[in-house]
């Protein structure tokens with residue numbers, strides 16, 4: 001619990017991207033602030049992380065996926081998740097080109113614009129750069145999401161920043177979705193008309209009744 005004792009919301013985040021782009025390295029860097037050069041190709045792995053964001057106590061669940069082809073199991077992960085970190089390596093053009101397909105798959109499954117951040121990893125390999133900063137930025141703009149470049153090996157501050165920012169976005173969307181919907185104007189008109197017809201002093205003729213005897217009020221579209 002934070003010093004203010006405020007209990008924040010939880011978020012479920014899935015990290016996606018081609019094999020070898022550094023998904024596990026980014027997750028491990030975020031969770032432990034360490035970088036380990038040698039990783040085994042990942043089997044799916046979920047981490048539970050308790051932290052403080054904006055003075056709120058937060059529980060994050062982070063699923064580090066294997067960068068293999070899309071499987072039916074992956075669809076379950078997508079439904080489970082609130083948001084996604086989409087990772088490519090700036091030194092691997094193909095990993096960048098796969099991003100749009102991944103995003104399309106997410107939106108198809110979620111049936112909405114899925115909540116993402118786009119991350120270009122391995123900026124320490126600038127001499128091997130195959131994807132410019134602007135290209136990354138443009139794709140992020142097309143996907144309406146935030147864009148970061150970073151290096152898991154050099155441990156930029158932006159790794160915490162993008163996980164935290166995604167959490168904030170998830171929280172904002174949950175708050176919006178939790179708000180009761182405003183009633184439609186047609187509903188409001190119907191209420192006003194009902195009150196008029198039911199008021200005791202009102203001598204107006206009732207509008208026609210239905211076969212069930214219930215009052216029918218025509219509501220403007």
Ligand SMILES: Nc1nc2c(ncn2[C@@H]2O[C@H](COP(=O)(O)OP(=O)(O)OP(=O)(O)O)[C@@H](O)[C@H]2O)c(=O)[nH]1
Pocket residue numbers: 017018019020021022023024025026036037038039040041042043065066067068121122123124125150151152153154
């Ligand atoms: N130079 C450099 N190497 C990195 C960086 N991040 C990861 N690597 C290296 O890239 C290789 C793959 O990293 P992983 O984190 O295992 O990649 P992954 O995306 O999890 O791969 P899969 O689990 O197979 O999908 C490892 O040898 C890492 O040490 C980085 O920022 N810079």
Ligand SMILES: [Mg+2]
Pocket residue numbers: 023024025039040041042064065066067
């Ligand atoms: Mg991995």
